[in-house]
Amino acid sequence: MIELLALLFGLATLAATAWCPPRLTRVLGSLLFALMVGVVSRFAFGVHVALLAAALAAVLALRFFPPLVLRRVVFLVPALVLLIFSTTLLMYRAPGNPFANERATSPQVEAALRAQYGVPKNASAFFGIYMRRLLVEGTLGPSIKVQGRTVEELIAPAFPVSVALGLLALILSVVIGLTLGIFAGLKKNSLADHVSMALALFGVSLPSFVLGAGAMIVFSLWLGWLPVAGWGSLRHLVMPAFALALPNAAIIARLARSGMIEVMQQDFVRTARAKGLPESWVIARHAMRGTLIPVVSFLGPAAAAIMTGSFVVEVLFAVPGMGQWFVKGAINRDYSVVLGTAIVYFGMIILFNLLVDLAYSWLDPRVRSSDA
Amino acid sequence: MSGAEPQATPLLSIRGLRVDFATDAGSVPAVRGVDLDIGISETVALVGESGCGKSVTAMSVMRLLTGRISAGSIRFGNTELQSLSEPEMRRIRGAQIGMVFQEPMTSLNPVLTIGKQIEEVLTLHQRLTSSAARAHAVELLKRVGIPSAERRASQYPHELSGGMKQRVMIAMAISCRPKLLIADEPTTALDVTIQAQIMDLLGSLQQELGMAVLLITHDLGVVAHFAERVAVMYAGKIVEQGAVRDIFKRAAHPYTRALLAALPDPLRTAARLEAIPGRVPLPRMLPAGCAFCARCKHVFEPCPGVLPELFPIAPGHSAACFLHDPRRAPSNVPCQ
Numbered sequence A: 001m002i003e004l005l006a007l008l009f010g011l012a013t014l015a016a017t018a019w020c021p022p023r024l025t026r027v028l029g030s031l032l033f034a035l036m037v038g039v040v041s042r043f044a045f046g047v048h049v050a051l052l053a054a055a056l057a058a059v060l061a062l063r064f065f066p067p068l069v070l071r072r073v074v075f076l077v078p079a080l081v082l083l084i085f086s087t088t089l090l091m092y093r094a095p096g097n098p099f100a101n102e103r104a105t106s107p108q109v110e111a112a113l114r115a116q117y118g119v120p121k122n123a124s125a126f127f128g129i130y131m132r133r134l135l136v137e138g139t140l141g142p143s144i145k146v147q148g149r150t151v152e153e154l155i156a157p158a159f160p161v162s163v164a165l166g167l168l169a170l171i172l173s174v175v176i177g178l179t180l181g182i183f184a185g186l187k188k189n190s191l192a193d194h195v196s197m198a199l200a201l202f203g204v205s206l207p208s209f210v211l212g213a214g215a216m217i218v219f220s221l222w223l224g225w226l227p228v229a230g231w232g233s234l235r236h237l238v239m240p241a242f243a244l245a246l247p248n249a250a251i252i253a254r255l256a257r258s259g260m261i262e263v264m265q266q267d268f269v270r271t272a273r274a275k276g277l278p279e280s281w282v283i284a285r286h287a288m289r290g291t292l293i294p295v296v297s298f299l300g301p302a303a304a305a306i307m308t309g310s311f312v313v314e315v316l317f318a319v320p321g322m323g324q325w326f327v328k329g330a331i332n333r334d335y336s337v338v339l340g341t342a343i344v345y346f347g348m349i350i351l352f353n354l355l356v357d358l359a360y361s362w363l364d365p366r367v368r369s370s371d372a
Numbered sequence B: 001m002s003g004a005e006p007q008a009t010p011l012l013s014i015r016g017l018r019v020d021f022a023t024d025a026g027s028v029p030a031v032r033g034v035d036l037d038i039g040i041s042e043t044v045a046l047v048g049e050s051g052c053g054k055s056v057t058a059m060s061v062m063r064l065l066t067g068r069i070s071a072g073s074i075r076f077g078n079t080e081l082q083s084l085s086e087p088e089m090r091r092i093r094g095a096q097i098g099m100v101f102q103e104p105m106t107s108l109n110p111v112l113t114i115g116k117q118i119e120e121v122l123t124l125h126q127r128l129t130s131s132a133a134r135a136h137a138v139e140l141l142k143r144v145g146i147p148s149a150e151r152r153a154s155q156y157p158h159e160l161s162g163g164m165k166q167r168v169m170i171a172m173a174i175s176c177r178p179k180l181l182i183a184d185e186p187t188t189a190l191d192v193t194i195q196a197q198i199m200d201l202l203g204s205l206q207q208e209l210g211m212a213v214l215l216i217t218h219d220l221g222v223v224a225h226f227a228e229r230v231a232v233m234y235a236g237k238i239v240e241q242g243a244v245r246d247i248f249k250r251a252a253h254p255y256t257r258a259l260l261a262a263l264p265d266p267l268r269t270a271a272r273l274e275a276i277p278g279r280v281p282l283p284r285m286l287p288a289g290c291a292f293c294a295r296c297k298h299v300f301e302p303c304p305g306v307l308p309e310l311f312p313i314a315p316g317h318s319a320a321c322f323l324h325d326p327r328r329a330p331s332n333v334p335c336q
């Protein structure tokens, strides 16, 4: 009951950040940004450097950060706390616990283990211990199933793998999607248009794991062009990256196509033509930005989709990324591992959305002036 | 200025222009045989209600129609525009013929600064360097009456009012000192007070640059102080043509008279005397004869079945109405 109240309180706080006045946003945002910089650099460099970095970050943020970024930060920290809290609740509600295995564990042994790993029977108590670890001790905690390793030690080698795969997939989806969509939009109802939209439909309707499994059968088992699974070379990256990219590429293609068709009917395109500009110039200078705007605003959700897709695709192709740990952690009820990976995913999605916001405000001056 | 007589070698000469749009519902004859001359430095008004084919005529001159011209010739100076290649036509657009559109709100690109949008015409047609183009763009903005032009040049369209945007459009259209400026309802979307300012600006620019202006409007009131000649268009055809005095003092076509009667009269208190009843017929549903039949008070026996040609009324003044056909007109011509 009290947990439910806490959850509601968290949600209310989160909603309240939207109405935060500009000056408060600036101060609060800078402080919270300093806190994040401090916690993260503590992992890497220790307490002294972290304090220095935090102070520096606070000053920098206060003076130079655009309001857009600070508003995100003010939202970000309560959202992160809420994420940890609700994930904890969910894990505790799920049947089983980290110490339940085939052989029955005696209550005394279980109690000892719970004390050793800091996993009490009560979810709120665990949340308290976890937050203390994160903020005061600067660790993501010990893994329960992988003996003697902390969660950060597990994630550290997996993180670059997932980032490489995710970024490649994202770049592929943008390049493929934009090319198809722009081409189709410019030659509406041509053969090229129909072909690319059929491809897009194909991409939207097949989820990544079906695409991945299909590709595996065709390109590895039948044709033998690519390794079935594993990691280590560029050739290993091809199929998982495409499997992750295609569904998003399909959506981007549709957005770019309709964006292009819409922009080309705008009055300012007629003006550009009336100036005597060549058609290629009209498209590149006048139509392109308007076409990119809906695509860029989709990149936030696209990044999230690629990350969640990567849980499955990493397992399917035996890619040693964070998705593996997330899935293993969830199956083993290894609470700290699940929370650790969730925090990292969350951070990446937020970071990406921030980049998207910045790109968006660069693309559309109306957005820029509206939040000054 | 002589006014009434078109000059010997007109700057723009449109002959027998026909435009048909192919649509799902069949062919739409938007322009049905338009003849129009514009002399060097002459101001001509093309007047008619919405849907009469004025914009289509203008876009035909620019060769920017979505459809195709089905027949006719458009000569600009000594060149037939329709025989030009696309790159040759591009050297005319924006350089020799400038155009201002009805909707200043949407006619400027929202994501480029207004300075950039003017500069690109100059770098394109006059091969100016970017700094020279910038300086010239600021000059142009000053010329069209935009205060603090340097600052405005680096602003985006949404930071300007509608009237300011139309001034920017005008600056852009005259930037290469065109021989002809086509202004397609330049004040329709603006407040009444701003409308007069924009028309004044167009008038003074016309004097200064000596360019010819084709002013397209549905409002005869705008025309009186501005144009030398007036062509009245109805359902894809010119129905009356003449010097501005002829049109205002001796209007011959019932449609022109109806337009005049619909003007607010400053001497009377009633703002609008009589709006013309009915609507412009859709191009797909035109009668065989005069298209104004359905709304005309003077219909008699030839009107529904026979297309009236332009009958001369006075030198430089003609009207496409059987009331002025010496062979057909009934004795009791209800003129004036």
Ligand SMILES: Nc1ncnc2c1ncn2[C@@H]1O[C@H](COP(=O)(O)OP(=O)(O)O)[C@@H](O)[C@H]1O
Pocket: B021, B023, B028, B029, B030, B048, B049, B050, B051, B052, B053, B054, B055, B056, B057, B066, B067, B282, B283
């Ligand atoms: N691209 C098009 N396709 C089909 N019909 C069109 C097109 N453009 C204009 N028309 C039709 O041509 C007629 C004349 O249009 P327009 O020249 O825009 O009138 P206006 O005199 O108000 O400028 C209208 O009936 C309009 O519906």
Ligand SMILES: [Mg+2]
Pocket: B051, B054, B055, B056, B184, B185
């Ligand atoms: Mg029009």
